[in-house]
Amino acid sequence: MTKNWWKHLILIVGTIVVLAPFYMMVSYSFKSPGEIDRGEGGFFGRQEMMVDPRCVALRQPNRADIEAARTRFTGQADTEIQAALLAEAEADCSMRPVVFNYSKAFTEAPLILYLLNGVIVTVSIFLIQTLVALPAAYALAKLKFWGREAVFGLVLFCLLIPVHAIALPLYIVLAKFGLTNTYAALIVPWTISVFGIFLMRQFFMTVPDDLIDAARMDGMTEFAIVWRVMLPTAVPALLAFAIFSIVAHWNDYFWPRIVVTGNRELFTPPLGLREFKGDGDGSFFGPMMATATIIVTPLIVAFLLAQRRFIEGITLSGMK
Amino acid sequence: MSGLQIDAVEKDFGETSVLKGVTLNINDGEFVSLVGPSGCGKSTLLRIIAGLETATRGTVSIDGTDVTHVRAADRNLSMVFQSYALYPHLTVAENIAVPLRMRQMSTTQRLPVVGGLIPGTGPLKRDISQAVRHAAEMLEIGALLDRKPGQLSGGQRQRVALGRALVRNPAAFLLDEPLSNLDAKLRVQTRAEIAQLHRKLKATFIYVTHDQVEAMTMSDRIAVMMGGEILQCAAPEVIYEDPNDIRVAEFIGSPKINILPLEHTNDGVVLLGRVLDWPMPAGMPHLMQLGLRPEALRLVEGPSKLRGRVVHFENLGSEIFAQVVLYDGDIRLTLRATPADRQRLSLGKEVSLEFELRSGLIFDTAGKRLRMAEVKTRAAKEVA
Ligand SMILES: Nc1ncnc2c1ncn2[C@@H]1O[C@H](COP(=O)(O)OP(=O)(O)O)[C@@H](O)[C@H]1O
Ligand SMILES: [Mg+2]
Numbered sequence: 211m212t213k214n215w216w217k218h219l220i221l222i223v224g225t226i227v228v229l230a231p232f233y234m235m236v237s238y239s240f241k242s243p244g245e246i247d248r249g250e251g252g253f254f255g256r257q258e259m260m261v262d263p264r265c266v267a268l269r270q271p272n273r274a275d276i277e278a279a280r281t282r283f284t285g286q287a288d289t290e291i292q293a294a295l296l297a298e299a300e301a302d303c304s305m306r307p308v309v310f311n312y313s314k315a316f317t318e319a320p321l322i323l324y325l326l327n328g329v330i331v332t333v334s335i336f337l338i339q340t341l342v343a344l345p346a347a348y349a350l351a352k353l354k355f356w357g358r359e360a361v362f363g364l365v366l367f368c369l370l371i372p373v374h375a376i377a378l379p380l381y382i383v384l385a386k387f388g389l390t391n392t393y394a395a396l397i398v399p400w401t402i403s404v405f406g407i408f409l410m411r412q413f414f415m416t417v418p419d420d421l422i423d424a425a426r427m428d429g430m431t432e433f434a435i436v437w438r439v440m441l442p443t444a445v446p447a448l449l450a451f452a453i454f455s456i457v458a459h460w461n462d463y464f465w466p467r468i469v470v471t472g473n474r475e476l477f478t479p480p481l482g483l484r485e486f487k488g489d490g491d492g493s494f495f496g497p498m499m500a501t502a503t504i505i506v507t508p509l510i511v512a513f514l515l516a517q518r519r520f521i522e523g524i525t526l527s528g529m530k
Numbered sequence: 531m532s533g534l535q536i537d538a539v540e541k542d543f544g545e546t547s548v549l550k551g552v553t554l555n556i557n558d559g560e561f562v563s564l565v566g567p568s569g570c571g572k573s574t575l576l577r578i579i580a581g582l583e584t585a586t587r588g589t590v591s592i593d594g595t596d597v598t599h600v601r602a603a604d605r606n607l608s609m610v611f612q613s614y615a616l617y618p619h620l621t622v623a624e625n626i627a628v629p630l631r632m633r634q635m636s637t638t639q640r641l642p643v644v645g646g647l648i649p650g651t652g653p654l655k656r657d658i659s660q661a662v663r664h665a666a667e668m669l670e671i672g673a674l675l676d677r678k679p680g681q682l683s684g685g686q687r688q689r690v691a692l693g694r695a696l697v698r699n700p701a702a703f704l705l706d707e708p709l710s711n712l713d714a715k716l717r718v719q720t721r722a723e724i725a726q727l728h729r730k731l732k733a734t735f736i737y738v739t740h741d742q743v744e745a746m747t748m749s750d751r752i753a754v755m756m757g758g759e760i761l762q763c764a765a766p767e768v769i770y771e772d773p774n775d776i777r778v779a780e781f782i783g784s785p786k787i788n789i790l791p792l793e794h795t796n797d798g799v800v801l802l803g804r805v806l807d808w809p810m811p812a813g814m815p816h817l818m819q820l821g822l823r824p825e826a827l828r829l830v831e832g833p834s835k836l837r838g839r840v841v842h843f844e845n846l847g848s849e850i851f852a853q854v855v856l857y858d859g860d861i862r863l864t865l866r867a868t869p870a871d872r873q874r875l876s877l878g879k880e881v882s883l884e885f886e887l888r889s890g891l892i893f894d895t896a897g898k899r900l901r902m903a904e905v906k907t908r909a910a911k912e913v914a
Contacts, residue, residue, distance in 0.1 A: 370613035423582045424615035426602040428694070442619035 235506075238499035242307035244440075246495050257306050263301035271295040307496060314497035314503055323475070324482035325505070330477055331396045331466075332459045339400040344444075347410035348436045352422055362411070368404040374464070381468055391476060396467035400459060406451050413447035414440060442528055449516050457509055479505040533558045534579065534702055534734060541574055548574050549756040551588070556702075558593075561735040562763075566755035567781070572720055572738045575755070576704050579736065581605045592701050596861050601634075608695035614687045616679040616694075623662050623675040626693045630658045633698065641866060659738035665697040667729075670785035685716045696727070702734035709744065730779040734913075742782050746770070754778045776897035777823050785864040788827070792818040792892065794903075802858035804835060808887060814903045821891035822852065824866040827883045829874055834882035837865070843875055854881055 233253075238246055241255035271279075276291050283291045305313075315321055332521070349355070350362050380399050381390070389395045417440065427437045463480040468474045483505070485500035534556040541549040548571045556562050564572045577583040579590055581602035589598045590675050592758060597605050608629070616625050631640060635654060639645045646652070666672045669689045678719050679687055688708060695703055708724070709717045725748045739745055745752045746766045753763040754777075762774045773779040779787045793800040794816055799808035801820065827836075836856055843852035850867045867875060874881065887905040894900050 383736045418613055418615065420611040420613045420615035421617070422696075423577075423580075423602075423612055424609070425579060425617075425628075426582060427607065429603040429628040431603070434632070439617060442617075 233483075235502050236466075237500045237501045238310045238489055238495050239311050241277070242310070243494075243496055245307070254261050255307055257308060259304045260290050260307055260310060261300050261304045262310055266296070269295075269299035269303070271299070276320075293508060300465050309399045311496035311500040312504075315500040318494075319482050319485040319501075320474070320499060321482055321504065324477045325508075327476060328460055328479045328505075330371060330393065332456045333399045333457050334393075334397045336455045339403040339406050339451075339455055342402050343406035343410050344441060345377050345433070346407045347414050348432075348440055350407070350411045351414035352417075352419070353432070365407050365411075377465070377468060382523065384469060390470065390472060391473045392471050396466055396476070396478070398460075399465070403455065406455065410444060410447060413444050453513060453516060456512070460505075460509060466500060533560075533588075534736070535591040536575070536595070537591070539575070539578055539585045539590065541571070541578060543878075544584045545855060548758050549578070549585075552755075552758075552760055554753055554760060554763060556734060556736065558652065559732045559734055561725075561737065561748060561750045563737045563739060563752045564755055565739055565742055565745040565747040565752055565781070568740055571758045572740075572754045572755055573706055576609075576706050576736060576738050579702075586721060593867065606701045606706055607699065607700075608700040609704040610691045610695050610706065610708045612710055613614075614679075614691040615766045616687055618679055621676070622677050622679070622682070622690050622693075622737055623666070624670065625679065625690055626631055626665055626697050627658050629694060629698050630661060634658065635846070644725060644775070651754045656680075661696065661697055661886065662693075665693045665902070669693050684711055684713075685720070686753050688720065692724075700733075700734060704736050706738045707740065709739070710741070716850075717744075724748065742784065746782070750780075754781060756781070756813075773891065774899050776819060776821065776893040776899075779891060779893070783823060784864075786823050787891075788822045788824065788863045790820045790822065790858070790861060790863075792820040794818060801835065802856065802861070804858075804885070808905065811902055815894055817895050818865050818903065819893045819895065819897075821893060822863075822885055822889065824864045826885050826889040827863065827865045828885065829865070829867060830869050830882050830884040832882060834884045836863070836883040838881065838883070840875055840877055840879045840881060843877070845872065851873060852881075854883065894897065 213510075224279045233468075237253050237255075240253070240257075241251050242258070242260045244260075245251035271292050275295060276288055278335065279291055279295055283294060286294075290381045308476075350358060350365070357468050384390055384395050384399070389398070421439060422435055423441045430438060461480060462478070466476075466478045470478075481503055483498065486501060534554075536554040536556075539549055539552045540547065550828060552571075552575055554562070564575060565865065566572055568767060574583060578585045580659075581590075581597065581600060581604075583600065589596055591597060592605065592607075617628065620628070632804075634647070634657075635651070636648075639651045639654070640647050651669055662675070663672065666675055669691060669692055671689045673684060674682060674686060674690070679690065682690065688711070691708070695705075706726075709720055721744055724737075728748075737744070737748060746769075751763055751764055752766050753771050754762045754769060755761070756777050762769060762778050764772075768784050769778060773782065776789070780789070790801060794810055796813050797805050799806045799810050805883060837858075838854040838856040841853050841855050841862070848869070850872060852861045852865045854865055855861070856863060863883065890904065892900045892903040
């Protein structure tokens with residue numbers, strides 16, 4: 211213990227560096243704007259009632275409101291009625307900071323729609339990637355055909371190409387087909403994942419050949435082998451790939467920003483975050499951080515669930 | 531059930547030739563063992579028969595039909611693998627059912643929910659689970675049907691693999707060293723069970739093993755393979771008593787056959803400097819090899835053909851194997867003695883060994899059997 215204290219220190223510092231932004235995000239999502247500005251209130255903030263200035267501004271009573279309210283406040287002067295109405299508006303518009311932040315997250319922008327878009331896009335991408343990667347990886351790992359090594363070399367080569375390098379040509383092709391501002395534009399460019407092919411191929415290399423031969427003897431076609439034998443034995447590897455793929459595309463800001471221009475119906479969650487970017491009326495950090503928290507929560511939950519299956523899945527036996 | 535014909539099959543892996551022209555005819559219902567040392571091409575031959583590997587040259591026929599270019603799945607053969615190769619994600623019952631489900635049910639019928647709606651699926655499923663239960667009972671694994679392979683012992687997995695092979699009615703069963711991952715006791719037991727299974731099913735079995743005891747005890751015929759060739763294919767007793775080749779003689783039989791150099795000179799046949807009373811026909815080569823099984827050697831008192839000192843001996847209770855180093859030529863012989871001879875065998879003791887001329891097997895220097903050179907009592911009797 212004493213001998214290893216420095217290792218622990220390094221790990222602790224590393225953990226803090228990684229977790230600090232998360233801590234800030236979650237903490238800000240609880241606090242009132244004042245607390246955020248002044249940097250006070252600890253993790254949860256004091257949760258004192260606060261008044262939403264924008265809400266009040268929207269309910270600034272005008273002449274018609276005063277006329278309409280005259281029956282309720284009989285015998286009072288206009289200025290008195292106006293003051294009473296303002297007080298009512300302020301009472302209606304005051305809430306705890308946490309409620310304010312999270313309700314703003316959902317009302318300021320159609321966050322539910324964005325989350326739904328995110329789910330549609332990431333799940334479609336992952337499913338199609340699996341549909342392509344599993345047969346490809348099976349062929350590269352277990353079938354003998356002319357040029358197999360060359361194809362695998364190409365796969366490795368494609369791993370080296372950065373996404374941003376081919377973004378422009380991809381965009382042009384999509385634009386030529388008139389596919390910008392569609393789900394297809396968000397999904398199609400990512401359906402072939404060389405990383406997925408590579409990862410699954412490496413896993414399939416460890417599956418005993420006898421298992422595949424047994425399946426052939428049992429009357430399975432090669433496609434049946436992929437889906438009935440390789441897929442079930444590859445669940446842990448596929449989960450690992452799912453984590454990479456889903457996290458990458460759920461959080462992707464770059465590509466949706468390029469192919470979705472203007473059409474808010476197609477916004478994915480990270481694009482939704484933009485709606486909170488500092489407009490004229492001051493910082494909107496609380497709701498923004500609430501939105502960010504809402505966006506990452508499904509990922510964290512999914513990861514924790516997958517992690518359990520992951521460990522269960524790794525204890526594969528019976529193949530030997 | 532049907533016979534199998536393998537005709538001049540050759541297999542090259544790149545530059546290396548693994549099978550060098552194998553021809554083998556297997557009759558309907560026969561139990562044939564392919565036996566030979568590791569790496570001699572047994573598995574490759576079996577995989578070519580199965581259709582998992584394609585022959586470079588030659589043909590494979592099942593029941594007279596050429597299947598050389600037929601897919602493994604369409605050859606109607608069952609195979610048991612050394613590693614058992616059970617599907618790790620399926621239960622025992624599902625594992626055994628796979629060959630039937632894949633062959634008897636259509637793709638749509640196999641779908642989880644939709645399949646049940648297609649007419650005929652229900653009865654078919656009942657038939658399959660009936661067949662699975664029947665196979666499981668035959669192998670006494672009925673109680674394990676709901677387990678996953680990971681929860682089974684090696685012997686149980688082996689039975690499941692057998693069950694998966696025999697749940698349907700294939701043209702032949704192919705087994706690739708199915709017992710080599712079992713412990714010794716279980717191996718002996720399962721050996722007997724497989725032999726019984728063969729008698730009961732009256733099916734064609736091709737059984738690959740490197741263990742000569744398995745081959746000797748189970749087979750109708752043994753094909754001894756070495757270096758990508760079948761050296762001899764015959765009944766176990768013929769292989770043991772009447773081998774065609776010195777490599778067959780050396781491979782089959784435990785302990786190994788003793789080989790002594792034999793010279794054919796003008797004085798007669800000379801064994802380690804002693805002239806033997808051996809009626810050698812003319813035209814035999816100058817140098818030959820004499821093979822003597824350990825049980826062909828006898829302990830005698832007084833002078834004899836072979837004399838030496840006991841350097842090692844193993845008492846197995848029912849029999850004793852002694853190793854004797856001869857004074858002439860520094861050759862080590864193995865002798866099988868009965869417990870009655872135990873007193874006469876102890877480490878360092880000098881012994882005299884004798885053998886019958888007609889129990890000796892003669893080979894030329896290349897290892898080919900020279901039947902002409904042997905002393906034939908049977909032939910002598912026939913003449914008399
Ligand atoms: N797929 C392959 N590629 C190259 N060489 C192989 C392949 N399969 C088997 N061999 C070679 O063929 C020889 C015979 O192998 P095998 O049939 O498995 O032997 P056995 O089953 O008798 O032990 C071995 O030397 C092995 O290295
Ligand atoms: Mg083998």
